[in-house]
Amino acid sequence: xxxxxxxxxxxxxxxxxxxxxxxxxxxxxxxxxxxxxxxxxxxxxxxxxxxxxxxxxxxxxxxxxxxxxxxxxxxxxxxxxxxxxxxxxxxxxxxxxxxxxxxxxxxxxxxxxxxxxxxxxxxxxxxxxxxxxxxxxxxxxxxxxxxxxxxxxxxxxxxxxxxxxxxxxxxx
Amino acid sequence: xxxxxxxxxxxxxxxxxxxxxxxxxxxxxxxxxxxxxxxxxxxxxxxxxxxxxxxxxxxxxxxxxxxxxxxxxxxxxxxxxxxxxxxxxxxxxxxxxxxxxxxxxxxxxxxxxxxxxxxxxxxxxxxxxxxxxxxxxxxxxxxxxxxxxxxxxxxxxxxxxxxxxxxxxxxx
Numbered sequence: 039x040x041x042x043x044x045x046x047x048x049x050x051x052x053x054x055x056x057x058x059x060x061x062x063x064x065x066x067x068x069x070x071x072x073x074x075x076x077x078x079x080x081x082x083x084x085x086x087x088x089x090x091x092x093x094x095x096x097x098x099x100x101x102x103x104x105x106x107x108x109x110x111x112x113x114x115x116x117x118x119x120x121x122x123x124x125x126x127x128x129x130x131x132x133x134x135x136x137x138x139x140x141x142x143x144x145x146x147x148x149x150x151x152x153x154x155x156x157x158x159x160x161x162x163x164x165x166x167x168x169x170x171x172x173x174x175x176x177x178x179x180x181x182x183x184x185x186x187x188x189x190x191x192x193x194x195x196x197x198x199x200x201x202x203x204x205x206x207x208x209x210x
Numbered sequence: 211x212x213x214x215x216x217x218x219x220x221x222x223x224x225x226x227x228x229x230x231x232x233x234x235x236x237x238x239x240x241x242x243x244x245x246x247x248x249x250x251x252x253x254x255x256x257x258x259x260x261x262x263x264x265x266x267x268x269x270x271x272x273x274x275x276x277x278x279x280x281x282x283x284x285x286x287x288x289x290x291x292x293x294x295x296x297x298x299x300x301x302x303x304x305x306x307x308x309x310x311x312x313x314x315x316x317x318x319x320x321x322x323x324x325x326x327x328x329x330x331x332x333x334x335x336x337x338x339x340x341x342x343x344x345x346x347x348x349x350x351x352x353x354x355x356x357x358x359x360x361x362x363x364x365x366x367x368x369x370x371x372x373x374x375x376x377x378x379x380x381x382x
């Protein structure tokens with residue numbers, strides 16, 4: 039089953055070769071991201087593509103000094119746009135736009151994996167410091183940093199809980 | 211590009227034929243869901259598979275009377291498990307487990323689309339009423355309802371903003 043292979047083959051990649059990532063790959067990855075559904079199709083998500091060494095270091099510092107983040111040729115900063123989701127009120131700000139960004143991130147990771155690139159979903163960072171590094175407006179919230187590059191190795195799949203432990207029928 | 215086709219072909223489906231959805235399809239969809247990454251690989255997400263007519267009506271009522279929800283042969287309720295994410299503190303509860311569920315939902319939607327089923331990501335509902343209908347424990351939060359079935363039509367893709375409007379380089 040092709041789509042299942044896609045889900046299985048994705049890895050969290052934290053070690054990258056020196057090979058760069060072409061602009062075209064980044065453009066297609068972001069197109070894949072924005073093909074994810076979003077609340078009311080408002081697409082309340084924005085992306086910042088970072089290649090500059092100094093700025094990558096600032097992002098790695100903001101991510102509690104996870105320095106592998108700076109070692110990637112490109113970092114994609116995936117952000118919620120609180121202005122664009124405003125019509126949904128608090129549930130929009132606190133849930134929908136977070137989901138919208140996360141769905142986009144998953145598409146980006148799947149796309150990159152399908153064309154031989156690797157990335158890692160980094161969520162542990164100081165949002166204020168990332169916002170400062172990227173000069174984000176006050177109503178744009180950074181939610182994921184994705185260092186992207188060619189993986190140094192194939193990596194191994196993470197183990198998973200047995201699905202039966204997570205699935206319930208009719209009620210809990 | 212195969213993965214791009216997968217992202218493009220997914221539709222939000224709100225009208226279903228009477229044909230059922232085999233248990234095997236649901237099982238594989240949920241496996242696809244849990245192949246999505248999660249914070250610390252904690253997999254802080256649980257799923258409830260609902261086929262009972264009365265309970266589906268309760269969920270549709272809780273979703274502000276979006277009655278198409280009850281017309282689907284199956285509803286997948288996708289939930290965050292706040293106990294399983296507890297080690298990450300407030301950021302885990304308010305961000306990571308929401309993202310973990312959303313990434314799983316996106317995989318589920320992509321998988322279902324790839325095997326000819328349709329679903330719709332429903333986020334507008336009263337969480338307390340959904341929790342009551344599903345008998346969820348206090349530390350399990352329902353975040354998405356996915357009515358699933360065979361689509362009555364192919365549907366049309368939603369329009370998207372021009373990617374250039376969403377993408378920034380180096381900084382905002």
